[in-house]
Amino acid sequence: MTITIRQAQPQDAFAVVPLIIEAIGAIANRLTGEQTDEAVERELTILFKREDNRHSYLNTFVAIEDEEILGILVYYNGKQAIQMDANLVQWLEAKNAPSIVIDKEAHEDEYYIDTVCVTPASRGKGIGTLLLQYAEQLTQERGGQKLSLNVETEKINARRLYERIGYVIIEPWSIIDEPFHHMVKQL
Known part of the structure; x- marks a missing residue:
């Protein structure tokens, strides 16, 4: 298995947008202002193809x-x-x-992993770990010293994985009134 990581392109929307939605769940509704699955996917595709927002390609x-x-x-x-x-x-x-409040997800002195998601057929093959390592590499190349992410408090296994690879819970966090752990890895 030879896996490479590259910058996404606008034409990748068909494969990327469903993974973003799977990973962020109801947050996608807030980010698009939509309620139906169809509308959320359509509007998130628009955002993905734009260059000025967090879910841009x-x-x-x-x-x-x-x-x-x-x-x-x-x-x-x-x-x-x-x-x-x-x-x-x-x-x-x-x-x-209907909703225009966008919750802050990271501190200004951090690089932030907003979303990591692997296709169901590819899970358990270390791809998520490769993507996390890639984020570390990018952060170091860009002169950053902190890499952060938020994990839902009930996702204990995910939190343990992040702790095993060096992330530490720094503080409680809230996104759409849901509790998260804000975790940081010093690089």
Whole structure:
């Protein structure tokens, strides 16, 4: 198995958007201002193809084998998230979305792993770990010293995995009024 990781491209939306939705669940509804599965996927595809928000292809990396996308990483700088989220709020306001509050997910001095998701058929093959390692590499290349992520408090196995690879719970966090652990790895 030869897996490579590359920057996502707009045409990857068909494979990437469903994985983002699977990973973030109800957050996708808030980010798109939509309620039906069809509408959420349609609007998230629009966001993915744009260049000015957290779920843009510019912030997404794909793990591929033989041109098939096996997993995704959505990753960005916490400081850049402020402007990206302001852009998202403007987009939501322009379409008269019912919810325009975008929860902060990272501190400004952190690089942030927003989303990691692997296709069901590819799970258990270490692809998620490769994507996490890639985020560490990118952070170091970009001069960052902290890499963070949020994990839902009830996802104990995920939290243990992150702790095994060096993440530490720094503080409680809330996203859409749901409890998370904010975890940071010093690089």
